[in-house]
Amino acid sequence: MIRLHHYELSAECYKVRLLLSMLGLAHETVQVDMYPGAAHLSDSYRRLSPLGRLPVVEDGDLVLDDANAILVHLAASHDPGGTWFARAPGQIAQWLGYGAALAASLGAARLMDCFDTGMDSAPLIARALPILDALDRHLWLEAAEGHFYLCGTGPTIADIACFADTVLAEEAGVALRRYPAVRRWHDRVRMIPGFIVMPGVFPR
Amino acid sequence: MLASCIMTRGNDPFIDEQNDPVLLDQWHVVASIAELRRGPVRTILLGRRLTVAIRQDQPVAHHADGAAAATMLHLEYVWVCLGQKPARLFDIPELAEPERRVVHAGSFGVRTSPPRAIENFLDLGHFPYVHKDFLGLEPHTEVPPYRVSTEQDGQELFARDCRFFQPRSAANASEGFIVEYVYRVPHPLCAVLYKLNPLDRDRQDVIALFCQPVGPEQVRAHMLVSLLDDTSDDAELIGFQQLIFAQDKPILENQVPLRLPLSPGAEVPVRADAMSVAYRRYLAALGLRHGVIAA
Ligand SMILES: [Fe+2]
Numbered sequence A: 001m002i003r004l005h006h007y008e009l010s011a012e013c014y015k016v017r018l019l020l021s022m023l024g025l026a027h028e029t030v031q032v033d034m035y036p037g038a039a040h041l042s043d044s045y046r047r048l049s050p051l052g053r054l055p056v057v058e059d060g061d062l063v064l065d066d067a068n069a070i071l072v073h074l075a076a077s078h079d080p081g082g083t084w085f086a087r088a089p090g091q092i093a094q095w096l097g098y099g100a101a102l103a104a105s106l107g108a109a110r111l112m113d114c115f116d117t118g119m120d121s122a123p124l125i126a127r128a129l130p131i132l133d134a135l136d137r138h139l140w141l142e143a144a145e146g147h148f149y150l151c152g153t154g155p156t157i158a159d160i161a162c163f164a165d166t167v168l169a170e171e172a173g174v175a176l177r178r179y180p181a182v183r184r185w186h187d188r189v190r191m192i193p194g195f196i197v198m199p200g201v202f203p204r
Numbered sequence B: 001m002l003a004s005c006i007m008t009r010g011n012d013p014f015i016d017e018q019n020d021p022v023l024l025d026q027w028h029v030v031a032s033i034a035e036l037r038r039g040p041v042r043t044i045l046l047g048r049r050l051t052v053a054i055r056q057d058q059p060v061a062h063h064a065d066g067a068a069a070a071t072m073l074h075l076e077y078v079w080v081c082l083g084q085k086p087a088r089l090f091d092i093p094e095l096a097e098p099e100r101r102v103v104h105a106g107s108f109g110v111r112t113s114p115p116r117a118i119e120n121f122l123d124l125g126h127f128p129y130v131h132k133d134f135l136g137l138e139p140h141t142e143v144p145p146y147r148v149s150t151e152q153d154g155q156e157l158f159a160r161d162c163r164f165f166q167p168r169s170a171a172n173a174s175e176g177f178i179v180e181y182v183y184r185v186p187h188p189l190c191a192v193l194y195k196l197n198p199l200d201r202d203r204q205d206v207i208a209l210f211c212q213p214v215g216p217e218q219v220r221a222h223m224l225v226s227l228l229d230d231t232s233d234d235a236e237l238i239g240f241q242q243l244i245f246a247q248d249k250p251i252l253e254n255q256v257p258l259r260l261p262l263s264p265g266a267e268v269p270v271r272a273d274a275m276s277v278a279y280r281r282y283l284a285a286l287g288l289r290h291g292v293i294a295a
Helices: A011-022 A067-078 A089-114 A122-144 A157-167 A180-190 B114-122 B234-253 B274-286
Strands: A002-006 A027-031 A056-059 A062-064 B028-032 B041-045 B048-055 B058-063 B068-074 B077-081 B101-110 B147-151 B156-166 B177-187 B190-196 B204-215 B218-227
Touching: A002 A011, A011 A067, A011 A089, A011 A157, A027 B234, A056 A067, A062 A067, A067 A089, A067 A157, A089 A122, A089 A157, A089 B101, A122 A157, A122 A180, A157 A180, B028 B041, B028 B048, B028 B101, B028 B204, B028 B218, B041 B204, B041 B218, B048 B077, B058 B077, B101 B234, B114 B177, B114 B190, B114 B204, B114 B218, B114 B234, B114 B274, B147 B274, B156 B274, B177 B274, B218 B234
Parallel strands: A002 A027
Antiparallel strands: A002 A056, A056 A062, B028 B077, B041 B048, B048 B058, B058 B068, B068 B077, B101 B218, B147 B156, B156 B177, B177 B190, B190 B204, B204 B218
């Protein structure tokens, strides 16, 4: 069975929980006390992920410690319909990269504030805003063409990769008022069958 | 353009709130011992920058100019008092009982006033909505009457005989049941919850929230849990409490106003919430000015 090692408040882990739920995949979960326990840096956890990264998915002999890699693996190996990745791999991979950049900026700023690290998140926010601008512009243009997801007319892992950190943007101190197309797209993601929430994310 | 979409943080012009004599003379948690084991912590208390550390088993705290602040080690935390006449610091004697695990469940930054964070912690009415499927479930929304009293010369506030149906009251709860609660407010910005254990219903779990007043609209919330649970590991215990707290966080950060109004009738709760009214009255009687809208 697929085993997910995760932390409840991590948006990276939420991406994987979302896809597992949307694909209806049975799995077991192991909670990792990332904060305050720093259990992801323990010797036992580093046997799974040498860099101490979350989430980790074990699927048979395969061990992956990167949210994008896990999304690609689950979509490629466990989606009989083949709609979540194979339709437009190049385009989807590009948005997976944007999702990773959002995690490193907006997502990192959110955790900095949430765990009250005393560090200044403003430089991270400054890096996130152009990505949000690009996302909003793309979604606006696509919606005008009748494409209501990031890559076409149906949901793909690109949507999941960019949804988690942007829907939690207010927890990083970024109001979404300026990004109306992003907000409308959030509502569409909320309607995908199997959608689940995490703290800070509200159902439709 | 950058400034317009970044929400304002609790950077406050009302400097006298940061010199509230009630809070200056109180002890406040500034860091957990667990966090300090990994190194010194830089934090803010009532607008003042502090560096906190443990040296040779003794807690030390310094202001930005190098001046030392009074410190105390108590209940897994370092506490600091900035005033000249430190108030008596409360204890939670139950934590010393045998077989108890006492776990620091994290320190969280929340953009709200410290009294709002405590008021939310004391409120049973929001459980079915904010903590749906865990601490409450519709249609079990009614809060039965409970007893409220002040003790210790008005220094402590209690709510007893609180009862509420909870589908999943703790990490080790396997079924819903009517949970009995006692709330204790032994300090204007600290609250302790005694809650019936889901397996051994004669004994109580203890959950405490210590709010460090960073400023009138910014809190550092320290959570301590002490549970009688030998099946869940620390990650599961901590994960459960953090999940509940993280569900409250966006609610707290979007409350209007962020400061707690103390005048009677300023916010008439939909459900008669006796503890919320009593907490506001208790703060007004203490003369608190920080993070509130005075009556
Ligand atoms: Fe709550």
